Amino acid sequence: MESLLTAWRDHNSEKDRFQAIGSHFQTLFEADAVDILTAASGGSLILTSSSRSPELIERLRLAKGVGLVGAAYTSQELIQVSDELATDSRNRPVEDLDDERFRSAIAIPYHVSESLSGVVYLRREVAWATLIADEIDRILREVTQVFQMFEAFKVGLSTGSHESKLDILSEVARTVSTNPYLEEVLQLLVNITAQRFNYRVVTVRLLDHERQELILRATQATNKAYQRKRAIKLGESIAGKAIQSGAPVFTLDVLNDEDYIGHDLAEEQGLRSMICIPLIVQDRPVGVMSCYTGETRQFTDDEISVLMTLAQQTAVTIEHSRLQVRHTLMQEMHHRVKNNLQQVASLLRLQMRQSHYKTLEDALTDSLARIQAIASVHELLSRDDLDHVSIRHIAEMLCNHQQQSFILPDKSIKFSVRGDEVHLNMNQATQVALILNEMIQNAVEHGFANSTEGEIHITVEDNDGEIGLWVSNDGDPLKDDFDPQTSGQLGLQIIRSLSGALGGTFKIENRIGWTVCEVIFTRQAAE
Numbered sequence: 001m002e003s004l005l006t007a008w009r010d011h012n013s014e015k016d017r018f019q020a021i022g023s024h025f026q027t028l029f030e031a032d033a034v035d036i037l038t039a040a041s042g043g044s045l046i047l048t049s050s051s052r053s054p055e056l057i058e059r060l061r062l063a064k065g066v067g068l069v070g071a072a073y074t075s076q077e078l079i080q081v082s083d084e085l086a087t088d089s090r091n092r093p094v095e096d097l098d099d100e101r102f103r104s105a106i107a108i109p110y111h112v113s114e115s116l117s118g119v120v121y122l123r124r125e126v127a128w129a130t131l132i133a134d135e136i137d138r139i140l141r142e143v144t145q146v147f148q149m150f151e152a153f154k155v156g157l158s159t160g161s162h163e164s165k166l167d168i169l170s171e172v173a174r175t176v177s178t179n180p181y182l183e184e185v186l187q188l189l190v191n192i193t194a195q196r197f198n199y200r201v202v203t204v205r206l207l208d209h210e211r212q213e214l215i216l217r218a219t220q221a222t223n224k225a226y227q228r229k230r231a232i233k234l235g236e237s238i239a240g241k242a243i244q245s246g247a248p249v250f251t252l253d254v255l256n257d258e259d260y261i262g263h264d265l266a267e268e269q270g271l272r273s274m275i276c277i278p279l280i281v282q283d284r285p286v287g288v289m290s291c292y293t294g295e296t297r298q299f300t301d302d303e304i305s306v307l308m309t310l311a312q313q314t315a316v317t318i319e320h321s322r323l324q325v326r327h328t329l330m331q332e333m334h335h336r337v338k339n340n341l342q343q344v345a346s347l348l349r350l351q352m353r354q355s356h357y358k359t360l361e362d363a364l365t366d367s368l369a370r371i372q373a374i375a376s377v378h379e380l381l382s383r384d385d386l387d388h389v390s391i392r393h394i395a396e397m398l399c400n401h402q403q404q405s406f407i408l409p410d411k412s413i414k415f416s417v418r419g420d421e422v423h424l425n426m427n428q429a430t431q432v433a434l435i436l437n438e439m440i441q442n443a444v445e446h447g448f449a450n451s452t453e454g455e456i457h458i459t460v461e462d463n464d465g466e467i468g469l470w471v472s473n474d475g476d477p478l479k480d481d482f483d484p485q486t487s488g489q490l491g492l493q494i495i496r497s498l499s500g501a502l503g504g505t506f507k508i509e510n511r512i513g514w515t516v517c518e519v520i521f522t523r524q525a526a527e
Helices: 002-010 014-029 067-075 133-157 162-176 182-197 237-245 263-269 301-352 360-381 391-405 426-447 490-501
Strands: 033-039 045-050 079-081 104-113 116-124 201-208 213-219 249-251 274-281 284-292 412-419 453-463 466-473 505-511 514-522
Touching (some): 002 182, 014 045, 014 116, 033 067, 045 067, 045 116, 104 133, 182 201, 182 213, 182 284, 237 249, 237 274, 237 284, 274 301, 284 301, 391 412, 391 426, 391 453, 426 466, 426 514, 490 505
Antiparallel strands (some): 201 213, 201 284, 249 274, 274 284, 466 514, 505 514
């Protein structure tokens, strides 16, 4: 998104900015051709961007409801033709725009405001795999997010005077308040705030009430190390003091402020003066917004007033977004419970085929642990942070459950959870919970079959979206002839299967006196 903002700032004409959006979508969706058509008077659609026929921009107009594009705009539903586009009854080829070589197409409607709505029309020269519901939702969100950013950019561009910044940012806040996806809302807010006030960096941290920590959730800073800054305890650093006091906190130079955490990163990013504005709704803190300049200076009273108004609207937007997510989750809960019960049934069928259980109690104990792993995800969803589930929280819950319910009294095993704070959408979180449960249970059962004491370490790492999970134990090592690919252990079968479902890799081996079980996969976007 940062590259799009740069392209919009570099171009002076609306036509060039729409062309930049079209190029973005062509890369994002791997399309051979992309056209953007926007709504005009009378319900018609006018071509505003084209990768193949730019000479037709603002000259080509489609009548209301004509073709795939018209049908998508009228129904406000994504329409896909996976193959044989030329023979599809809904297709109405346009001379100089369409080509017989195109075999598949997707028409994606978008509606941001009365002045910004239309259809993105993608085409490929090869067949296009039929989209499933989750993929359709993701595409609609990605397209809508781009046009919401574009609307906010145009609002900000419409005036540049200092006196009108409050109106600009208020309008931006109203624009994004209709978006139920919290990450997109926050990212748009930090981008626009940094741009319009010429701040070097703007960040938003949200409060984890259980841990009493402020967790970084949005920043327009491109430095990867800065994006992975650790959580801040309440009362710690300047941001922690701002939310604790409920009032803005200012420092003239973060490099010389002893309370500030992260001087090295601040110097690397060229950060100097900072103001932290608490995000409060109904006298309840929900987070903090921090704004940094590239030079030492005071923040004016007018500037602080604007930021406090924006912070207030941001807090309301956060609560609105969470309520939207809660409502959506309630609608989805029956569906998810059914899916999870089916998953439980599949796990039980796998266990029925196993002959290694000596007693019925052993089989039931394994079943209970797997059901508990799924339940842990639902328990976390009942908390404030509804749009994501923390892997570390899952791991900690599973470790506690193992210690309380499954470790024999004669065993002394210490658990440690460490690494990055990584959040997953619910689908991936449920699969990862089952994987972690099997990894931890395997470490307890086989790593300490003979050893009576030791340690189990669970480590989580996020390397630019590539998530690594490691469960290590210093108990009994693997046998020399152990082969994880041929092992008949049910737990390893489940790990292999679910790792594959995540599109990831799995291996287990001895490393420097420890048995290490490793799973690496790519994080999906939020639901």
